[in-house]
Amino acid sequence: MRNVPDMSNRLLFFVNEKTPESYHDAMDRFEIQAEGRIIDFLKVIGIHASVKTDRKSLPYQKEIHASHHGSSYLNDAFDLTQKFYREITRELLDDDIRKIRFYVLAEIYDGGFMGKTKFSFRYYVHH
Numbered sequence: 541m542r543n544v545p546d547m548s549n550r551l552l553f554f555v556n557e558k559t560p561e562s563y564h565d566a567m568d569r570f571e572i573q574a575e576g577r578i579i580d581f582l583k584v585i586g587i588h589a590s591v592k593t594d595r596k597s598l599p600y601q602k603e604i605h606a607s608h609h610g611s612s613y614l615n616d617a618f619d620l621t622q623k624f625y626r627e628i629t630r631e632l633l634d635d636d637i638r639k640i641r642f643y644v645l646a647e648i649y650d651g652g653f654m655g656k657t658k659f660s661f662r663y664y665v666h667h
Contacts, residue, residue: 545650551656567646570646571643571646574644575642575644578628578642585633587632589641592641595643604624605658606623607659641666645659646658647659
């Protein structure tokens with residue numbers, strides 16, 4: 541179940557209607573885009589990755605987390621390329637994993653000046 545922040549959270553600048561349903565829809569779209577970029581990135585380093593059609597039905601084995609606190613540049617809280625990709629790459633390569641199924645869960649939390657984003661990379665190793 542996804543965390544639902546206060547609808548006045550500044551990190552919800554991309555949500556058209558400030559309702560929990562719109563928030564869920566917007567975050568689902570963000571996750572799907574992120575998954576596509578991660579698949580492309582992992583392909584370049586020789587890891588076969590895929591996402592199930594019913595994404596969140598995957599019985600994941602492992603999980604990698606990363607979070608960003610909001611800043612004056614709002615999009616920075618949604619930048620996956622730095623910390624998140626690094627953590628994913630490190631774990632998969634250290635464990636010599638070459639084939640996975642995964643999905644991304646993105647959530648926004650209240651707190652602090654701008655709130656924070658939390659990303660979870662949940663995956664299942666294929667042998």
